[in-house]
Amino acid sequence: MMNEAVSVSNVTKHFHQKTAVNNISFSIEKGEIAAILGPNGAGKTTVISMILGLLKPTKGEIKLFNRLPDDQRVREKIGVMLQEVSVMPGLKVNEILELFRSYYPNPLSMKELVSLTALTKEDLKTRAEKLSGGQKRRLSFALALAGNPELLIFDEPTVGMDTSSRHRFWQTIHGLADQGKT
Ligand SMILES: Nc1ncnc2c1ncn2[C@@H]1O[C@H](COP(=O)(O)OP(=O)(O)OP(=O)(O)O)[C@@H](O)[C@H]1O
Ligand SMILES: [Mg+2]
Known part of the structure; x- marks a missing residue:
């Protein structure tokens, strides 16, 4: 198949x-x-x-x-957001995103990540442990997207998101599927 x-x-x-x-x-x-x-x-x-x-x-x-x-060739194609969100304390959001991007051969640009996840300029300068629950979910979503994956897997992705964040999340997901992502 x-x-x-x-x-x-x-x-x-x-x-x-x-x-x-x-x-x-x-x-x-x-x-x-x-x-x-x-x-x-x-x-x-x-x-x-x-x-x-x-x-x-x-x-x-x-x-x-x-x-x-x-298989490593598969792992490079996958982005994931687990049910339990854990963020790296001590690092700022933009530092964590840069770190994750550096792990992948063809990462999304910072600009794309920010626009897809609605992280604000202020969020980017904030230390991860100081984010609210919903902001942590956004960071976790951005980390799932960082490697420009072909397959995205989310476990209860919208738990803790407000109505407009949920709406935006699903819009983003449909946009990614239109690009051929699964
Ligand atoms: N590591 C584990 N050791 C033993 N039992 C486990 C383990 N992980 C899950 N289970 C059991 O397997 C079953 C399925 O758990 P799972 O976490 O997959 O459910 P879920 O559908 O994701 O539930 P939820 O909607 O609460 O997230 C449960 O009965 C759980 O207690
Ligand atoms: Mg579960």
Whole structure:
């Protein structure tokens, strides 16, 4: 399947006696926006962790762009915003963004990052630990975008965002999908 960004095949995850994910299969095409929905404890974060290669499936297989999730060539194409936001204390927002950009071969420019995430000039000069909850989410969104990834994965991205931030977030996501991002 040439156009698959994500392919999850018969994946099960056990934590000791507990079955967190029970034999699920789905695929996501390039350029698609897909959502995983379910109640608390349904196994969404566990699936995301396996897609990111942070956890190994007990059974089944996951491929990203036809390669295993821990392949370096895949990792360079992925941007992620996890459920628990942790920011690097002591550094200013612009310093953290520059640091993350330096990890990737083709990062987005600072200008693009700022315009996509609505970080303000003032935010950029602020130390990460002094940001509000919603501002931290914006920083975390900017970090997910820093490497100009082809595949973006978000775990509960709009939790803690106000109405206009949510609206803007989804507009940005649709704009990125129009550019072929998944
Ligand atoms: N490291 C772990 N060790 C043991 N059990 C775990 C571990 N991580 C998750 N679980 C269990 O697996 C199940 C699925 O958890 P998961 O975090 O994937 O759910 P979720 O759908 O993301 O929930 P939420 O909506 O609350 O974020 C839960 O019952 C949880 O207790
Ligand atoms: Mg979760």
